Amino acid sequence: MNGVLAALRERARARLDPVHWDFYEGGAGAETALAANEAAFARLALLPRVLTGAGPADPAVTLLGERLSMPVLVSPTAFHRLAHPDGERATARAVAAAGTVLITSMAATTAVDEVTAAAREVRPDAAVWFQLYLQPEPAVTEALVRRAEKAGCTALVVTADSPVFGRRTRDDRNGFHDLPPGLAAENMRDLPGAPPGRTRDIAMSPALSWADLRRLRELTELPVVLKGVLHPADARRAADEGVAALLVSNHGGRQLDAAPAGVEALPAVADAVAGRIPVLLDGGVRSGADAVAALALGAAAVGVGRPVLWGLAADGEAGVAAVLAELRAEVEHILTLCGAADCHGLGRDQVVVRGATGVRPC
């Protein structure tokens, strides 16, 4: 793990209520998938190319028409006001200043219009995408989509890996199932079926299907990113269905504990999609080298979840800014060390598995 991130993680751990720390850090079941994410990156090494004459690398990328200062965006995570009183507003400001995309969670403790407003105070063209769990009641999904559109979000990120909620071992042990008084999932307020001013629970449904995704796409002009895809056949289907991008993810090890690491699933997904749509990756990205390895394996960009929460808990907006500045600097440095001019400059042949005799490609 990058040293700056590791130090922020320790500061976050010292500051947070241990129950909230466990909510952020924990995974499902025996936390096998959680551990697999970082372990899979630790097994990878980068083979640099020499004398390429590439000059200093440019870490910027373009994704769904937005220019990002680096191939790192912020994956959606719930409940930022457990980490810091400024919560999602602080995150939004730091992400906008860093020039990348924030995917704000449907389970945010700040309403999406306040999140976009905070981002745009810092940078008028800042991109905020809205993460959505499709709701079993279509009217609720539609109301959430309209809320995201009205707030100026420029994409919807539909999380498809949660037909039911993962069994979070630490939360069960700690009895953490409700937000403390004064905090709520603000996007869930004033939705159809809820009394005025009250929030609805976020529903997860195993009955959802590709037909529901199609209905969503008929509802809105916003591009849809499908999050939580691991199987290559689902990736191909998503591209056929007109999804704008994929986010390969095991949900930070919080859903199916038997799932592989995202980066283990990435090469087959990238092959299945064959460049038709951008493929993003999250889970266990803790350094610039991790990000660059994922790019070489076919990702257009990576997402970070917990590192942003560590920065936020440690030092609010400045902590999130520190995480993103460090990752950008590291990506730039490592691309240059690898002889690449930009984020497209590495091939899959430049990623090898450590400990293999000779060069074992991924």
Ligand SMILES: Cc1cc2nc3c(=O)[nH]c(=O)nc-3n(C[C@H](O)[C@H](O)[C@H](O)COP(=O)(O)O)c2cc1C
């Ligand atoms: C505390 C926490 C809350 C999360 N909340 C959401 C969420 O509301 N929606 C969602 O799609 N994913 C959620 N995720 C998953 C992240 O979007 C992401 O897939 C994962 O955290 C990436 O792994 P990383 O934390 O190792 O970087 C959450 C993850 C964590 C750790």
Ligand SMILES: CC(C)CC(=O)C(=O)O
């Ligand atoms: C509270 C949930 C809706 C969010 C979460 O913890 C997750 O998606 O992992």
